[in-house]
Amino acid sequence: MEPFVTLRSTAVVLPLENVDTDQIIPARFLKTTDRLGLGNDLFADWRYDASGAPREEFVLNRPEAKAAQVLVAGKNFGCGSSREHAPWALLGYGFRAVVSSEFADIFRNNALGNGLLPVALPEPVVDRIGALIAADPQSVFTIDLESRTFALPSGERFDFPVDPFARHCMLQGVDQLGYLAAKEPEIAAFERTRAGAY
Amino acid sequence: MTQPRPRTLFAKLWDDHLIQAESDATPAVLYVDLHLVHEVTSPQAFSVLRERGLKVRRTDRTLATMDHSTPTTPRGADGRIPVVDLQARAQLAQLERNCTDFGVPLYTLGSEHQGIVHVIGPELGFTQPGMTIVCGDSHTSTHGAFGALAFGIGTSEVAHVLATQCLLQRRARTMEVRVDGVLAAGVTAKDLILRLISEIGIGGATGHVLEYTGSAIRALSMEERMTVCNMSIEAGARAGMIAPDDTTYEYLAGRPHAPQGAAWDAALARWRTFAADLGSTHDRTVILDASTIKPMITYGTNPGMGIAVDAPVPTPSHLSDASERRALEKALQYMALTPGETLLGKAVDVVFLGSCTNSRISDLRLAAGVMRGQRVASTVRMLVVPGSQEVKRQAEAEGLDEIFRAAGAEWREAGCSMCIAMNGDELRPGQYAVSTSNRNFEGRQGKGGRTFLASPLTAAATAIAGTIADARSYVRGR
Ligand code: SF4
Numbered sequence: 120m121e122p123f124v125t126l127r128s129t130a131v132v133l134p135l136e137n138v139d140t141d142q143i144i145p146a147r148f149l150k151t152t153d154r155l156g157l158g159n160d161l162f163a164d165w166r167y168d169a170s171g172a173p174r175e176e177f178v179l180n181r182p183e184a185k186a187a188q189v190l191v192a193g194k195n196f197g198c199g200s201s202r203e204h205a206p207w208a209l210l211g212y213g214f215r216a217v218v219s220s221e222f223a224d225i226f227r228n229n230a231l232g233n234g235l236l237p238v239a240l241p242e243p244v245v246d247r248i249g250a251l252i253a254a255d256p257q258s259v260f261t262i263d264l265e266s267r268t269f270a271l272p273s274g275e276r277f278d279f280p281v282d283p284f285a286r287h288c289m290l291q292g293v294d295q296l297g298y299l300a301a302k303e304p305e306i307a308a309f310e311r312t313r314a315g316a317y
Numbered sequence: 318m319t320q321p322r323p324r325t326l327f328a329k330l331w332d333d334h335l336i337q338a339e340s341d342a343t344p345a346v347l348y349v350d351l352h353l354v355h356e357v358t359s360p361q362a363f364s365v366l367r368e369r370g371l372k373v374r375r376t377d378r379t380l381a382t383m384d385h386s387t388p389t390t391p392r393g394a395d396g397r398i399p400v401v402d403l404q405a406r407a408q409l410a411q412l413e414r415n416c417t418d419f420g421v422p423l424y425t426l427g428s429e430h431q432g433i434v435h436v437i438g439p440e441l442g443f444t445q446p447g448m449t450i451v452c453g454d455s456h457t458s459t460h461g462a463f464g465a466l467a468f469g470i471g472t473s474e475v476a477h478v479l480a481t482q483c484l485l486q487r488r489a490r491t492m493e494v495r496v497d498g499v500l501a502a503g504v505t506a507k508d509l510i511l512r513l514i515s516e517i518g519i520g521g522a523t524g525h526v527l528e529y530t531g532s533a534i535r536a537l538s539m540e541e542r543m544t545v546c547n548m549s550i551e552a553g554a555r556a557g558m559i560a561p562d563d564t565t566y567e568y569l570a571g572r573p574h575a576p577q578g579a580a581w582d583a584a585l586a587r588w589r590t591f592a593a594d595l596g597s598t599h600d601r602t603v604i605l606d607a608s609t610i611k612p613m614i615t616y617g618t619n620p621g622m623g624i625a626v627d628a629p630v631p632t633p634s635h636l637s638d639a640s641e642r643r644a645l646e647k648a649l650q651y652m653a654l655t656p657g658e659t660l661l662g663k664a665v666d667v668v669f670l671g672s673c674t675n676s677r678i679s680d681l682r683l684a685a686g687v688m689r690g691q692r693v694a695s696t697v698r699m700l701v702v703p704g705s706q707e708v709k710r711q712a713e714a715e716g717l718d719e720i721f722r723a724a725g726a727e728w729r730e731a732g733c734s735m736c737i738a739m740n741g742d743e744l745r746p747g748q749y750a751v752s753t754s755n756r757n758f759e760g761r762q763g764k765g766g767r768t769f770l771a772s773p774l775t776a777a778a779t780a781i782a783g784t785i786a787d788a789r790s791y792v793r794g795r
Contacts, residue, residue, distance in 0.1 A: 136644050137519055137619055141758040146737045150386055150404035152360035152411050164760045169746070193640055195520035198553060198619075199758060201455040201469035202358065224523060224555055225455060229471035282487065284343045294473065296365070299481045302336065302346055306374075306483055309336045309348055 120234040122292030126215050126262045130189035131178050132249045138192050139199035140226065144208040146200075157204055158211025179212070183256040191218045191248050196237075197226025206230040216262050218269070220245050231285040232295060238262060238269055238279045247271075264290055323594035326560050327491050327526045330466040330591070334449045336483060344485040350448040352478045353434045354381035354421065356412040357739070358453030362475035363415040371480045373419040378482060380443060381416050381423040383409055384433045386739045389702050389729035398426055398730075401741035419479075432705020432731040435459040435673035439543065440707050442572025446561035446588040451478060456673050456755065457556075458549040462542035463569075464561035464591045466526070469550065489555045490600040492525040496533040498607035503789035505683070506541035507675060507753065507772035509533070509605070510548040511613035515623035517603060522554035525600065528593065529559045533607035539568040540679040547674045548755050551620035560592040612788045614660055615757050615770040617648035622757075624660075626775065626787050632656035651759055652767050653747075660769065660785045665749040668699040668780040669762070670773055671729075672736035672754035676704030678711050680753065680773040685717040687777035687791045688724045694783025699726035700742065702734040726780065738763045751779045 148160045166177050173180040190209065196219040197205060206229050209217065215235065220242040222230075227237045240248075251258045251271065261270040264286060268276040288295055324332070331347070339345035352375075359381070366373070373379055386405040392398050400406045409426065416423035424431040430441060435456050438444040444460045450467035451457060453475040460467035470484065477484055494513060500506075514521070527549045529542075537545065542559050549557025566585060569575045576584040611625035622645075624630070630649065633656060636642040649656065670676070670684050681703065693699045701721045703709040709731055712718055718728045735742040736754035744750055744766025753776050757768035771779070774788035781791075 134640070134643070135647070136640050137621075139619065139756075139758045141756065141761050145760055145764070146739050147764075149357050149739065150402070150408050152364075152408055154361050164764055193644075195523065195553065198519055199455065199756065201453060201471055203361070203453075203471035203473060221520060221523065223520070223553055225469055225471060229473065232471065232473040282344065283341060284485070287342075295485055296369075296473075296477055296480060298343075299346065299477050299483055299485060300371070302481065302483065305336050305346070306348070306481060310482075313348075 120292050120294050123215065123234055123236055123264050123289040125264070126188060127259055128188035128215070129183065129186055129257055130191050130218070130248065130252055130260055131184045131187045132252050133178055133190060133192045134249060136193035137195045137198055140197055140202050140205040141199055143197070143205040144202065149202060149204055154207050155211065157208035158213065161208040161212040188213055188215045189218060189260060189262070190214050191245060191252065194219060194221040194242065196222050197230070198223040201225045201229070203229045203233070206233045206235045210235050218245060218248060231282065231289065234289055234292070236262065236264065236281070236289065240269060240277055240279055244277050323596040325491050325597045325599060326464065326528055326558055326591060326593045327466065327489070328597070330447060330449065331488060333447065339487060344487050347449060347484050347486045349451050349478050349482055349484060350378060351438070351443055351450045352379045353438055353450065353452035353457070354379060354475070355385055355434050355452070355454065356383050356408050357385045358472050359415065359475055360408065360411050361472050362453070362479055363419065365476040366419070366479055373421055373479045374482045376420045376422070379421045379479065380438070381412060381421050382431055382434050382437055383412060383424070383426045385733045385737060387426050387732045388740050389732045389734045389742060391730060405740065429706055432707065433673045433676065433733055435547065436676060436704030436708065439463065439539070440572070440705060442569055442575035445569065445575065445584070446565060447591045451484065455550045456547050458554065459543050459547040459673055461546040461549065461556050461558035462539060463565055464558060464588070466556060466558065468556040489526045490524055492522055492527050492601040492603065493599040494527050494529045494603050494605065495531040496529065496605045496607050497531040498533055499536070500533060500607045500610060501789070503774060503792040504610050504612055505772040505774055506537055506544040508610050508613040509607065510545045511615065511620070511623045511770065512610050513603070513605060514548065514552045514621045515613065517552055519551060519619050519621035520553045522549065522552040525554055527552070527554045527557040528599065529557060534559055535562065538679060539564060540677045543677070544674055548620065551755060561588050612772060612775050614775065614785065615768070616652065616654055616660060617645065618651050618757055618759050620755065620757060620770060622648060623770070626785065627659060627661055629657045629659055630654050661787060663749070663785045664783060665697060665751050665769070665779060665785060667744060667748055667750040668697055668776050669702070669735045669750055669752040669754060670776050671700065671702030671704065671734050673704060674755045675753035675773050676702060676708065678708050681708065681712050681717050684773040684777035685720040687774060688781060689720050691724055691781045693725040693780045696783050697780055699780045700729055700735060701726050702729045703731050705731045735762050737761065751776050751785060
């Protein structure tokens with residue numbers, strides 16, 4: 120996992136609520152046994168028409184979207200299936216952060232575990248960000264994980280919450296398995312106390 | 318000494334599995350009693366174990382099956398099962414190799430206990446009260462029907478559990494869903510849960526575990542309780558759970574992997590402690606009156622967009638919130654529906670009876686009861702997909718397959734099938750389906766397909782009518 124410290128980037132807006140993981144990465148792409156290579160299939164059914172050609176009107180197909188590493192979306196982003204392919208596809212496309220007023224639980228966990236930062240901001244702030252981008256698609260935002268702040272081009276900052284442990288792992292670029300594996304003595308002791316319980 | 322604080326069912330299970338309590342800096346370390354595995358969300362997790370030279374810590378607490386990308390078409394004359402494409406074949410082969418290499422028990426395609434992961438866990442008696450149960454699958458909430466704490470996890474977490482039998486978790490809040498009153502004839506557990514989601518919305522329970530209580534919940538069979546808990550995730554809940562009672566114990570008694578003899582007595586004594594304490598409180602409470610629930614159907618592109626089957630489709634301009642209005646407009650456009658229209662009488666192309674929500678024997682019995690001696694409308698293709706090989710055998714023993722076949726429905730092998738449309742069973746663009754599954758997201762049942770979620774009774778009645786039907790007029794007087 121790549122460390123995440125500070126990100127300065129333009130952003131694109133998907134002004135929809137309840138974007139579910141079936142839209143982020145449709146099920147037919149889940150037959151892969153790999154994590155990589157899903158970026159092209161991100162939002163496939165919204166992004167491409169029946170012939171497979173990009174739909175011009177879809178936001179990710181606009182020229183200014185190419186360099187954006189931040190996706191801004193409506194509330195309850197990532198609801199539905201637990202597929203980790205959703206953050207894999209977002210990362211594969213080039214996103215490093217998603218901004219929304221609310222994230223579905225499993226998606227948030229999956230994202231954090233892969234170095235994709237879910238930035239939860241109040242709805243009016245998300246709306247303001249959307250308006251800024253509409254006015255100037257080249258607006259650059261700054262996300263600082265150390266201070267847990269999201270900054271507008273004007274420099275105005277907003278705090279966002281992030282689990283301290285996930286934040287620590289993301290700043291270091293380490294995953295959580297090592298931490299758990301080091302708990303082996305406690306796990307073994309716990310199992311001994313429960314022998315025969317199940 | 319102070320009295321122990323009264324605890325909710327969730328709190329008891331949480332405390333019972335804590336290896337390390339959470340602090341501000343670190344999440345809790347929670348022990349997992351049962352880990353279910355399927356082909357779609359596990360390959361990358363096994364890869365992590367290989368890369369790091371780790372073993373599966375408790376193969377005796379791990380169980381794998383094949384369900385998502387498996388074909389449900391009957392076997393060929395040569396006994397071979399026609400897997401849909403090379404990629405699906407490779408994924409299934411990968412699971413088989415992983416399970417062999419790591420010593421994980423696996424119900425392969427064609428074996429007698431294969432089926433949808435959330436159907437076989439309970440039916441084989443693996444799922445038991447008081448357990449923590451996880452799977453790389455959001456509908457793991459199903460197992461909460463037994464008074465287990467059961468929830469879906471991502472693939473990285475699948476690797477965590479394979480390697481350590483533990484998960485890092487933050488404690489959830491709890492929401493009580495109290496349902497009293499009696500369900501009317503023709504109204505099922507599916508209608509109950511669709512009604513709940515339509516009221517609280519698909520993000521309504523985010524961050525919460527749902528505890529279902531009340532006389533209407535107590536009156537449900539285990540299979541009905543599974544239907545309710547299954548769709549808890551569709552309200553955004555981490556999990557859904559129902560305290561175990563005699564209904565639970567009767568269901569479990571004699572199941573192959575349930576405790577037997579003296580172990581059963583000991584288990585029963587422990588299970589009886591898994592009820593919420595008197596005086597325990599929840600962060601939120603929602604109350605439903607079962608007698609007011611009608612057969613439900615969804616009209617939109619998420620499970621919260623549900624209405625009574627005889628109610629009009631909502632009108633976007635009646636909504637004050639701009640983003641909700643946009644969402645509704647987009648959904649109706651995708652579904653090609655007109656605000657204010659009633660879905661009753663609307664023609665459908667496909668009826669899908671199956672999925673981990675409604676593919677158990679009681680679901681098939683309900684549908685067969687409506688379809689006995691009837692014909693599926695000539696304009697409708699109906700698929701009946703049992704949730705497991707065990708359900709299939711039972712249905713065949715009862716002659717239900719004959720009822721479906723005589724009606725003109727397709728009787729298939731067990732699997733997820735058209736619920737997720739990974740295995741070749743899918744809607745064509747523009748087709749309408751009434752489905753007993755759990756998700757009506759755009760393209761969920763096939764690119765461009767349009768799904769109405771409903772109960773097995775509504776599905777059966779619709780198949781016969783050829784148009785969306787009110788199940789109540791098909792069960793009256795029966
Ligand atoms: S039946 Fe559908 S919801 Fe259930 S496990 Fe299979 S794909 Fe998931």
